[in-house]
Structures are given as C-alpha cells and as structure tokens.
Amino acid sequence: MTTKTNAGRFFEDYAVGDTLHHAVPRTVGAGERALYHALYPARHALYSSDLFAQSCGLPASPLDDLVAFHTVFGKSVPDVSLNAVANLGYAQGRWLAPVWPGDTLRSVSEVIGVKQNSNGKTGVVYVRTRGINQHGADVLDYVRWVMVRKRNADAPAPDPVVPDLPKALAASDLVIPDGLDFTRYDFALAGEPHRWGDYAVGEIIDHVDGVTVEEAEHMMATRLWQNTAKVHFDTSARPDGSRLIYGGHVISMARALSFNGLANAQMIVGLNGGAHANPCLAGDTIRAWSEVLDRAETAAPGVGAIRLRLVATKGGAPFAxxxxxxxxxxxxxxxxxxxxxxPL
Amino acid sequence: MTTKTNAGRFFEDYAVGDTLHHAVPRTVGAGERALYHALYPARHALYSSDLFAQSCGLPASPLDDLVAFHTVFGKSVPDVSLNAVANLGYAQGRWLAPVWPGDTLRSVSEVIGVKQNSNGKTGVVYVRTRGINQHGADVLDYVRWVMVRKRNADAPAPDPVVPDLPKALAASDLVIPDGLDFTRYDFALAGEPHRWGDYAVGEIIDHVDGVTVEEAEHMMATRLWQNTAKVHFDTSARPDGSRLIYGGHVISMARALSFNGLANAQMIVGLNGGAHANPCLAGDTIRAWSEVLDRAETAAPGVGAIRLRLVATKGGAPFAxxxxxxxxxxxxxxxxxxxxxxPL
Amino acid sequence: MTTKTNAGRFFEDYAVGDTLHHAVPRTVGAGERALYHALYPARHALYSSDLFAQSCGLPASPLDDLVAFHTVFGKSVPDVSLNAVANLGYAQGRWLAPVWPGDTLRSVSEVIGVKQNSNGKTGVVYVRTRGINQHGADVLDYVRWVMVRKRNADAPAPDPVVPDLPKALAASDLVIPDGLDFTRYDFALAGEPHRWGDYAVGEIIDHVDGVTVEEAEHMMATRLWQNTAKVHFDTSARPDGSRLIYGGHVISMARALSFNGLANAQMIVGLNGGAHANPCLAGDTIRAWSEVLDRAETAAPGVGAIRLRLVATKGGAPFAxxxxxxxxxxxxxxxxxxxxxxPL
Structure with missing residues (x-):
C-alpha cells in the first residue's frame, strides 16, 4: 500500500505568507443554477430571471451570490480545513464580480496568520481566500480562520501572527456590479413593496417559514461545491453516527428563507462575519430571523446597501x-x- | 419586530375582477430539464431528445409540459393558496405554446369567482391563471378553485359568483404547437408501437410500475417550482409531523409512470379537470392507471388527440x-x- | 384492460444476430453535468473545468465518461434486463468519442450469445451495446451478459453460442480522444502530483473516504439515466421491502472516491470487466480501493494508460x-x- 492520498495539512504545515493553489477548477452554469433552486427555497428575483436581471442593468441573471461563495470555499477545504477542529470565523468577505453561467472558478488562499493554542495540540490558521474566474479576475475574497490539529504536539510553536480584522466592512468598501441600476425596479415582480428606506436600523424580522432538512439534500449540496470533508458524508466519521451538515448549507437555507420579509435584499456583496453557533443535523427544522444593523447609500443608481444580521435556528423563540x-x-x-x- | 412578511391573502381579500401579478419570474433551462428527469421516470421521447423533437417538426425538445404547469402554478401559491384549506379543482387548462430552454416565465391570475361557504369561516375562490413568457405570449392558462380561510368570520359574505366551467375542453379548443407533425414519427425510438387508432374509448391500462417516494425528492421538486407552501417543507406545520407532498409531484410521477402503455401520448395540451383525492406522504408507493375517455382528430399532420383519465394510487387494486x-x-x-x- | 405495457423479453425472445433498437434517445447537457457532480463527489479536473479540458487539448469539458456509460446502459434495460435475474459481467468496453453538452445519445444492442442454463429455467444472454450520437458516430460500446428467465420452462434450448471475450483490452485497442495532449498538464490544479510513472504494477491504494448512501440519491441517479428497473424504485418489488441500488451508482461513487490517490486518472477509456459482487442498499457506507494492474504508453502526447482494479466495499478491511x-x-x-x- 502506498500513500498517494491526501491526509490534509496540520498546523505545522502553515506559515504566514504561504500561497495555497487549490485544486480542481470548476465550470458552473445552468445546472448548478437549477440545483441551487431545488435545494433551497431561493426566490430573489435577480437570481431567478434573466429578464428581471436585465431590467436591473445586468446582461443576464448571474449565479446566486452564495453559489460563488460555496464553490470558492469548497476548493479550499482539502488544503485548509480537512483536519480542522472548528471553522471559527469569517471577515472582510467581498463579492467582486458576478459569476455568469459558463464561468470557470478556481481558488487561491494566502496564509495571513497562525497562532498556536495554549493546549499545545491545536492552533488557529487565518487565510485570505480568493475566487478567480477564467479571465483572471477576482470574483470574491474573504478571510476565514480555523482551528487545526497539530501533527506533533511537541513541534515548536510559531511566532504568533494575528491579522487585524475589522468587525465589518465599510459601505465604501463594497463593490457594486457593473451596470447595476435599480431605478426601474419592479417591486411587484420582486415580491415585496419594501424599499431600502422602509428598513430602520434595529428593526428585526421573523421570516416565519421553516424547512426540515434531509440527508440526501445536504450531501448533494455539499458535493456540488466539491467540498469533500468526510464529516458531511460518512456516518462512521463521528462517534454518534450522525453526518454534520456543511455550515454553508445552513447559510443558503437561511438566506433563502429570508426572502419572506427581505425579498428586495437582492444581492449579497459583503460578508462582515459569521459564526456557526451549533451543529445542524438532518431532521432539524431551520428557521431564520434578521436584524437590520446598518444602512448606507451607494454610488449606483437607485441602489442602497443594507447591513443585516441573519440568524438561523432549529427551534426556540425568534430573536433569542x-x-x-x-x-x-x-x-x-x-x-x-x-x-x-x-432598491432605494 | 415589524411585519414585512407575507401572511397570505384571506377570503375577504379576493374580489371578482381582481388581477394578481404574481412575483418572481423564472428563467428555466437545461438544469430544470435534467432535474425533471432525475425526479420523475420521464421517458416521453419528445421531451427527452432534441433530435426526436426535430423529427416531429419542432426546433428542439421543449421543457416537459408539466414543468410549464408547475412553474406557473408555483408562482401563484403565495397569492392564491397560502391560506388555502384545500385545492378543490382545475378546469379549462390549455398549453398554448411550448416552453423552450432559456424562456422566462411569469404568472398572472384573475379572480373569476368567489362564494362564501355556509359555515361562514371559509369561502371558495376561483382564479384563471396565465403563464406568460419573455415575449409576452401566453404559454398556459387554467382555472383552479381553492377553499380559503376568512380572516374574520364576521366579515360580510360577498355576492356569490360561480363561473360556468365546462366538464372538458372540446378537442377544437386545443392548441397544437406550431410545426408539430407526426407523419415521420419513429415508433421504435419512442418506445411503443401503439398509435392513436389503437386506443379505444373505455379502454383501461395498468401502468404496472411503482415508485416509493422520499422526502428529499418531493421537497426538491416543489422548491424547483418556487412553491413555498409550508406544509410541504416544515414538519411542525401539521399536527402529525408529516410533510404533505405537493399534489403536482403526484401528477408528474403518475404521468411519467404512464409511459408504460402510453409512451406515444407525447404532449399534454389540455387539462379538463383534476382532484387530489387523498394526501400523499413520503414512503407511499405511487402507481398509476389510465382510462381512455375520448379521441379526436386534429388539423396537424399525423397528430391525433386522446383524452385520458390518469389515476394515481398508493395501493389497492388497479382500476378501483x-x-x-x-x-x-x-x-x-x-x-x-x-x-x-x-401519432395517428 | 389491455396489455399495451412492456412486460420485458424472456430468454426465448433472444436469438444470436438480433438487433435491438433501444427506445428514448436522450439529449444530455449542463443539467446532467451538474447533477452528476451533486450525486457523486466527482473531482477529476478534466470533467470539472472547461479551462482545464482546453489546456489538455479538448474544445471543452466533456460529460463524465460514466454519464455516457449510464445513459447508454439505461436505454438497454427495458429490452435486455427487465427480466434479468443477474447482471453477470462486462467485457470489451471502449469509450470511442467524448460526449459533449447538447449531444443526443441512443443505444443499439446486438445479441452475440445465448446459452440455456442446466436448470432449464433461465439462460444467459450476451449483448454488445453501442451508444450512438446525433452524428451517427459511436461514443461507446461494450459487451454485457445477463441471466434472464425463460417465459416457458418447456421451451427448447437454443444452440449455445458463447462469445470468446478477452480478459482485458490491449492498450492498443484503446481510443484516445482527438486532440488529447497532457504535455502542459497542471498537476497543482488537478489536485495531486502523482504521474503515470509514479504508479507501479501491483501497487494498491486505499482511497480513505466513505459516503453513506441514501434512497433519494440513488433513485435520482438511476432515473437520470432513464433506467426503469423496478427493483431500484419500488419497495414492494423485493420480499424484504428494500430497494436494490443500481450497480452503476456504486461504480460512479467508487470512481469519484478514487480521486483521492488517483486524481490524475482523468478519463476512463476501457472497461475490461466487472462484477457487482453483492447488493448495495441505502444506509451502506461505500468505500473504495484500487490496484494497479498494468501500464502502457499511448500515441498521444504526454498521455499514458493505466489499468486499474477498482473495488467498492461497504465495510471490512481495505484490500480484502x-x-x-x-x-x-x-x-x-x-x-x-x-x-x-x-499524464506521463
């Protein structure tokens, strides 16, 4: 028996400044688009209809913003989180260009921080991951940090480097897709009358609907993004025989559920932060609520920016x-x- | 907490003559086509092969007739049936133009009848729903009526208006797709030798095969049509914790099963009526049988029309x-x- | 009740030299491609990225080699294996041309052998099945043999004809896709550094990962290939109420798992043989291991051929x-x- 298989990297294998070229570029298109709509109750009109997207100044309906995120993220898993104990956080995520059907995406990560934990057995690795299309243009970048096991607990700790990450992107850091124009926005077709000015900072919204999730669905979703972390697929990977649902599945489900109350929050353009607070398992019923955290104007015609907290739950009272x-x-x-x- | 979410309309919210512009237009294509074939054992050759469709005079293989129905129907759910107690019936459904990959569909309904029930708590609403493509052409229209809860049992009853609906469309009302020509029809490639003339009125056919249905499948299908009625997704929505399978899932499953005996009933062009007789739940094994109700010639070359009763069951003897x-x-x-x- | 349904062929219905034109041609494309990646953890770069495929001399990323196999195989089921007791073997399978999105495939089989079993109740039928695209070009051919029930145990036995089938294709029999060139192969993007020369005959590789399979997934896959054998779908078809998973689902799952250790075994071009050793049921966790059986050079630039044994298990020790x-x-x-x- 030979060891040609990938056992994943351990904490000692990361050094600040390292560049990780993630494998398996991926061409995405009409099939991924349809599967996204089959796996999540996604109804934001700009990602549903070419005509609606064209009425907003885009050449066609792009792939859902989270398709870009999951695809770019999935490629980084074999190099970043195969031996991760926990996915600790996200920061400075920016969508830099829409992903169109037929685009080919690849991912590259740079190690921007390492810090060994006091127990000596694990450490935290910070990476900035970029998604790059076939033209060499960045479509997305974000920072995430994960807790990774050490291969050898006796290995010396590296000098700690912890990047200084903002709690949130400034509205001026957001990139608006070329041509986006909400001045002729059709609120009736979009599904709700509420415009940017109708949302107040501090406002909270219960998205009402719930979806009970199934093993087949989350595995199909996770595979679609070529995320191969075994805890999602293999009942023998965890002591209790359960398959842990990919955190991104919960993000997409909650974002889709948020249509009911936030139908006009059309495009995600910034990811300020996020925590996967508790594990999600098949059989859980996912619900969502949102809180308006901030609002800002943008330079694009008719386009406002809204900063939202999106919380997914598997029960309990909304807003807790x-x-x-x-x-x-x-x-x-x-x-x-x-x-x-x-739309303003 | 604000109430920006859609609580759905109640009986008092409908008046005869109202036009409901349903939200979230949808571009459908190669992905929906593949998913339809993954979710149902669909084998009708005209919807499976571009070449076969071209040999029948069409430019390419359209999307399955029921993809058009489900997409148009799904859009109407938030405005028509979110508070529906029951989906009571269909009438006068006509497929008016094929749906091609890349088409964008939206739906509009007109309220054509209202009648309060004697219990004072509910009423029946009749709507005619049209599906419209990106060229502004109608692709489908049909009447359905649903029983809807009143918001306030003390609200006065409207003057009852009950539309006069035919028991069935006349064959002369059917619209044949432009160019359709079955004179060079390849029965071997289609899968069965039986032509229009081989079916007799009164003939009954047991379609033999059965499919046991799963939660993940019916939820994926229902989401694909952007039908968000919570009873299909949320185990807490019904007292017994079961998820009610969207009636359209049963229609598509039964229609696909009917290939075995009706492989040449290529395109559905009229929906005379229909009843969802009993609920379908995951674990049920769906079977189907058909009865020939009528036959008619058409003006298109080599094309006959056949009127069929399609019955889906979850057990019991065929033909009961x-x-x-x-x-x-x-x-x-x-x-x-x-x-x-x-084909004749 | 009439009998227009297909009861399948019995052993007596096959004679050497018969040609079976299988029904329901199928256009495959972006949707099937995405579903394949959702159903299996497929990561071979040539089938994932148009750019990667172009860097290997192809015009675009073809559909996965096993999509071609399953589609061609599925069409043969109603005529070959509806009454099969067992799928006994494969031989001389050759991929003759890539399948591109938009291609339409049909299948034709020739009966090349029949041999009644000594029990008088069943017989073995050998067929050579070809998949043909819209240009009339063969994309795949292979031999398989199945054990089929006799309709009438008293029917006389035919003269036995057993084709002489090689244990394996010679490397010189393999057809390399036009233009394939691995001289500029990007091992980093492909995911592993191991090239043809790094694999030794006799080497065995444990692919490590496992996937627990679900009913909804295998049924969606099997329907996608329009394989309608009832044992895969109907819990009442087998005495124990289980649904037998289509053997091809196990092939695709194992092949996808083999990425981990064989990421550079990009394209399957020959099927020497195969046995479905034991039934696979939902809930089983599929793992895989491989053994290098042979290696050969080819005439294409930078392209080597490797002959592999791929074993899928549902437990037990690897390599047993x-x-x-x-x-x-x-x-x-x-x-x-x-x-x-x-790549060499």
Missing part, C-alpha cells in the same frame, strides 16, 4: 440569540453579518 | 376509483382528466 | 477481496477492471 452567560443558545445554528444591495 | 358511497377510495391519490397528442 | 473459498467477501460491492488515461 444568546443566553445569560453570553453564549449562543443551543438552538442557534448561525449568526451571519452581511451587506446586501436593495 | 370510488367506493359504494361514491367517494374516492382512500388509496386513490389523484384523478386527472387531460388531453394529449399522439 | 475474496474469502478462502474464492468467493467475494460479503462486504465487497464491486470489482471493476478498467483502463484510464493519465
């Missing part, structure tokens, strides 16, 4: 997030902080 | 439909009456 | 294949022998 101890309640699955574009 | 009390037997899921086109 | 009695161990699902193309 943390217990008295300051920790996430056990029924909270996701706490995501993002910027979206909305 | 109603009990001695005249009610549907408990194992009957669907009783559909449609016109299809078949 | 047969018991002391010479029979497959009960946990072995598949023993496949194929040729693939790999």
């Amino acid at each position: 997030l943390r217990g008295e101890d300051g920790k996430y309640l056990p029924e909270v699955l996701l706490d995501l902080d993002y910027w979206a574009l909305m | 439909l109603r009990g001695e009390d005249g009610k549907y037997l408990p194992e009957v899921l669907l009783d559909l009456d449609y016109w299809a086109l078949m | 294949l047969r018991g002391e009695d010479g029979k497959y161990l009960p946990e072995v699902l598949l023993d496949l022998d194929y040729w693939a193309l790999m």
Whole structure:
C-alpha cells in the first residue's frame, strides 16, 4: 500500500505568507443554477430571471451570490480545513464580480496568520481566500480562520501572527456590479413593496417559514461545491453516527428563507462575519430571523446597501440569540453579518 | 419586530375582477430539464431528445409540459393558496405554446369567482391563471378553485359568483404547437408501437410500475417550482409531523409512470379537470392507471388527440376509483382528466 | 384492460444476430453535468473545468465518461434486463468519442450469445451495446451478459453460442480522444502530483473516504439515466421491502472516491470487466480501493494508460477481496477492471 492520498495539512504545515493553489477548477452554469433552486427555497428575483436581471442593468441573471461563495470555499477545504477542529470565523468577505453561467472558478488562499493554542495540540490558521474566474479576475475574497490539529504536539510553536480584522466592512468598501441600476425596479415582480428606506436600523424580522432538512439534500449540496470533508458524508466519521451538515448549507437555507420579509435584499456583496453557533443535523427544522444593523447609500443608481444580521435556528423563540452567560443558545445554528444591495 | 412578511391573502381579500401579478419570474433551462428527469421516470421521447423533437417538426425538445404547469402554478401559491384549506379543482387548462430552454416565465391570475361557504369561516375562490413568457405570449392558462380561510368570520359574505366551467375542453379548443407533425414519427425510438387508432374509448391500462417516494425528492421538486407552501417543507406545520407532498409531484410521477402503455401520448395540451383525492406522504408507493375517455382528430399532420383519465394510487387494486358511497377510495391519490397528442 | 405495457423479453425472445433498437434517445447537457457532480463527489479536473479540458487539448469539458456509460446502459434495460435475474459481467468496453453538452445519445444492442442454463429455467444472454450520437458516430460500446428467465420452462434450448471475450483490452485497442495532449498538464490544479510513472504494477491504494448512501440519491441517479428497473424504485418489488441500488451508482461513487490517490486518472477509456459482487442498499457506507494492474504508453502526447482494479466495499478491511473459498467477501460491492488515461 502506498500513500498517494491526501491526509490534509496540520498546523505545522502553515506559515504566514504561504500561497495555497487549490485544486480542481470548476465550470458552473445552468445546472448548478437549477440545483441551487431545488435545494433551497431561493426566490430573489435577480437570481431567478434573466429578464428581471436585465431590467436591473445586468446582461443576464448571474449565479446566486452564495453559489460563488460555496464553490470558492469548497476548493479550499482539502488544503485548509480537512483536519480542522472548528471553522471559527469569517471577515472582510467581498463579492467582486458576478459569476455568469459558463464561468470557470478556481481558488487561491494566502496564509495571513497562525497562532498556536495554549493546549499545545491545536492552533488557529487565518487565510485570505480568493475566487478567480477564467479571465483572471477576482470574483470574491474573504478571510476565514480555523482551528487545526497539530501533527506533533511537541513541534515548536510559531511566532504568533494575528491579522487585524475589522468587525465589518465599510459601505465604501463594497463593490457594486457593473451596470447595476435599480431605478426601474419592479417591486411587484420582486415580491415585496419594501424599499431600502422602509428598513430602520434595529428593526428585526421573523421570516416565519421553516424547512426540515434531509440527508440526501445536504450531501448533494455539499458535493456540488466539491467540498469533500468526510464529516458531511460518512456516518462512521463521528462517534454518534450522525453526518454534520456543511455550515454553508445552513447559510443558503437561511438566506433563502429570508426572502419572506427581505425579498428586495437582492444581492449579497459583503460578508462582515459569521459564526456557526451549533451543529445542524438532518431532521432539524431551520428557521431564520434578521436584524437590520446598518444602512448606507451607494454610488449606483437607485441602489442602497443594507447591513443585516441573519440568524438561523432549529427551534426556540425568534430573536433569542444568546443566553445569560453570553453564549449562543443551543438552538442557534448561525449568526451571519452581511451587506446586501436593495432598491432605494 | 415589524411585519414585512407575507401572511397570505384571506377570503375577504379576493374580489371578482381582481388581477394578481404574481412575483418572481423564472428563467428555466437545461438544469430544470435534467432535474425533471432525475425526479420523475420521464421517458416521453419528445421531451427527452432534441433530435426526436426535430423529427416531429419542432426546433428542439421543449421543457416537459408539466414543468410549464408547475412553474406557473408555483408562482401563484403565495397569492392564491397560502391560506388555502384545500385545492378543490382545475378546469379549462390549455398549453398554448411550448416552453423552450432559456424562456422566462411569469404568472398572472384573475379572480373569476368567489362564494362564501355556509359555515361562514371559509369561502371558495376561483382564479384563471396565465403563464406568460419573455415575449409576452401566453404559454398556459387554467382555472383552479381553492377553499380559503376568512380572516374574520364576521366579515360580510360577498355576492356569490360561480363561473360556468365546462366538464372538458372540446378537442377544437386545443392548441397544437406550431410545426408539430407526426407523419415521420419513429415508433421504435419512442418506445411503443401503439398509435392513436389503437386506443379505444373505455379502454383501461395498468401502468404496472411503482415508485416509493422520499422526502428529499418531493421537497426538491416543489422548491424547483418556487412553491413555498409550508406544509410541504416544515414538519411542525401539521399536527402529525408529516410533510404533505405537493399534489403536482403526484401528477408528474403518475404521468411519467404512464409511459408504460402510453409512451406515444407525447404532449399534454389540455387539462379538463383534476382532484387530489387523498394526501400523499413520503414512503407511499405511487402507481398509476389510465382510462381512455375520448379521441379526436386534429388539423396537424399525423397528430391525433386522446383524452385520458390518469389515476394515481398508493395501493389497492388497479382500476378501483370510488367506493359504494361514491367517494374516492382512500388509496386513490389523484384523478386527472387531460388531453394529449399522439401519432395517428 | 389491455396489455399495451412492456412486460420485458424472456430468454426465448433472444436469438444470436438480433438487433435491438433501444427506445428514448436522450439529449444530455449542463443539467446532467451538474447533477452528476451533486450525486457523486466527482473531482477529476478534466470533467470539472472547461479551462482545464482546453489546456489538455479538448474544445471543452466533456460529460463524465460514466454519464455516457449510464445513459447508454439505461436505454438497454427495458429490452435486455427487465427480466434479468443477474447482471453477470462486462467485457470489451471502449469509450470511442467524448460526449459533449447538447449531444443526443441512443443505444443499439446486438445479441452475440445465448446459452440455456442446466436448470432449464433461465439462460444467459450476451449483448454488445453501442451508444450512438446525433452524428451517427459511436461514443461507446461494450459487451454485457445477463441471466434472464425463460417465459416457458418447456421451451427448447437454443444452440449455445458463447462469445470468446478477452480478459482485458490491449492498450492498443484503446481510443484516445482527438486532440488529447497532457504535455502542459497542471498537476497543482488537478489536485495531486502523482504521474503515470509514479504508479507501479501491483501497487494498491486505499482511497480513505466513505459516503453513506441514501434512497433519494440513488433513485435520482438511476432515473437520470432513464433506467426503469423496478427493483431500484419500488419497495414492494423485493420480499424484504428494500430497494436494490443500481450497480452503476456504486461504480460512479467508487470512481469519484478514487480521486483521492488517483486524481490524475482523468478519463476512463476501457472497461475490461466487472462484477457487482453483492447488493448495495441505502444506509451502506461505500468505500473504495484500487490496484494497479498494468501500464502502457499511448500515441498521444504526454498521455499514458493505466489499468486499474477498482473495488467498492461497504465495510471490512481495505484490500480484502475474496474469502478462502474464492468467493467475494460479503462486504465487497464491486470489482471493476478498467483502463484510464493519465499524464506521463
């Protein structure tokens, strides 16, 4: 027996400044688009209809913003998180260009921080991952940090480097897709009358609907993004025989559910931060609520930016997030902080 | 907390003459086509092969007739049936133009009838729903009526208006797709030798095959049509924790199963009526049988029309439909009456 | 009730020299491509990225080699294996041309052998099946043999004809896709550094990862190939209520898992033989291991051929294949022998 297989990297294998060229570029198109709509109750009109997208100044309907995220993220898994104990956080995520059917995406990560934990057995690795299309243009970049096992607990700790990451992107950092224009926006076709000016900072919205999730669905989704982390697929990978649902599946489900109340938050353009608060398993019923965190104008015609907290739960009361101890309640699955574009 | 979410319309919210512009237009294409074939054992050659469709005078293989139906229907759900107690019936459904990959569909409904029930708590709403493509051409229209809850039982009853609906479309009302020509029809490639003239009115056919249905499949299908009625997705929506399978899933499954015996009933062009006789749940094994109700010639070369009853069951003997009390037997899921086109 | 349905052929219905024109041609494209990647953890770069395929001399990324196999195979099921007791073997399978999105495939089989079994109740039928595209060009051909029930045990036995089938294709029999050139192959993007010269005959590789399979997934896959054999779909078809997973689902799952260790075995071009050793059911966790059986050079620039045994299991130790009695161990699902193309 030979060892040609990939056992994944351990904490010692990362050094600040390293560039990781992730494998398996991927051409995405009409099939991924349809599967995204079959796997999530996605209804944002700009990602559903070529005509609607054209009425907003785009040449056609791009692939959903989270298709870009999942595809770019999935490629980084074999090099970044195969031996990860936990996916700790995201920051500075920016969508830089729409992904069109037929585009080919690849991913590259740069190691921007390493810090060994005090237990000596694990460490935290910070990477900035970029998604790049067939023209060499960046479509997305974001920072994430993960806790990774050490191969050898006796290996010396590296000098700690912890990047200085902002709590949120400034609205001026957001990139608006070329041509986007919401001045002729059709609110009736979009599904709700509420415009940017109708949302107040501090406002909270219960998205009402729930979806009970199944093993076949989350595995199909996760494979579609070529994310091969075994905990999602193999019942023998965890002691209790359960398959852990890819956190991105929860993000997409919650974002789709948020249509009911945020139908006009058409495009995600910034990811300020996010925590996968508790594991999600098949049989859980995912619900979502949102809180308006900030609002800003943009230079694009008719286009406002809205900063939202999106919380996914598997039960409990809406709007409950943390217990008295300051920790996430056990029924909270996701706490995501993002910027979206909305008609003024 | 604000109430920007859609709670759905109640009986008092409908008035005869109202036009409902349904939200979220949808571009459909190669992905929906493949998913349709993954979700149902669909084998009708005209919807499977561009070459076969071209040999029948069409420019390419259109999307399955029921993809058009489900897409148009799904858009109407948030405005018509979110608070529906029951989907009572269909009438006068006509396929008016094929849907091609890349087409964008939207739906509009007109309220054509309202009648409060004697209990004062619910009423029946009749709508005519049209599906419209990106050229502004109608691709489908049909009437359906649903029982809807009143918001306020004390609200006064409207003057009852009940549309006069025919039991079936006349063959002369059917619209044959432009160019359709079955004179060079290849029966070997289509899968069966039986032509229009081989079917006799009154003939019944057991389609033999059965499919046991799964939660993941019916949810993916229902989401693909952007039908968001919560009873299909959320185990907490019904007292027994079951998810009710979208009636259209049963229609598509039964139609696909009917290939075995009706392989040449290529295109559905008319929906005369239909009843979802009993609920379908995951784990049920769907079977189907058909009865020939009528036959008619058409003006298109080599093209005959056949009117069929399609019955889906979850058990029981084939050809059993109603009990001695005249009610549907408990194992009957669907009783559909449609016109299809078949080679002479 | 009439009998217009297909009851399938019995042993007496096959005679050497018969040609079976299988029904329902199929246009495949971007949707099938995406579904293949959602159903299997497929990561071979040439089937994932148009750019990668172009860097290897092809005009675009073809559909996965096994999409061609399943589509061609599925069409043959109603005429060859509807009454089959067992799928006994494969031989002389050759991929003759890539399948591109938009291609339309049909299948034709020739009966090349028949031999009644000594019990008088069944017989073995040998067919050579060809897949043909819209240009009339063969894309694939292979021999398979199945055990089929006799309709009438008293029917006389035909003269036995057993084709002389080679244990494996010679490397010189393999057809290399036009233009394929691995001289500029990007090993980093492909995911592994191991080239043809790094694999030694006799080497065995444990592919490490496992996937627990679900009913919804295997049924979607099997329907996608329009394979309608009822044992895969109908819980009432087998005494124990289980649905037998289509053997091709196991082939695709194992091949996809083999990426981990054989990422550069890009294209399957020959199928020397194969046995579905034991049934696979939902809930099984599929793992895979490979053995290098042979290596050969080819005339194409930079392209080597490697002959591999691919074994899928549902448990047990890797590399265990047969018991002391010479029979497959009960946990072995598949023993496949194929040729693939790999960069030198």
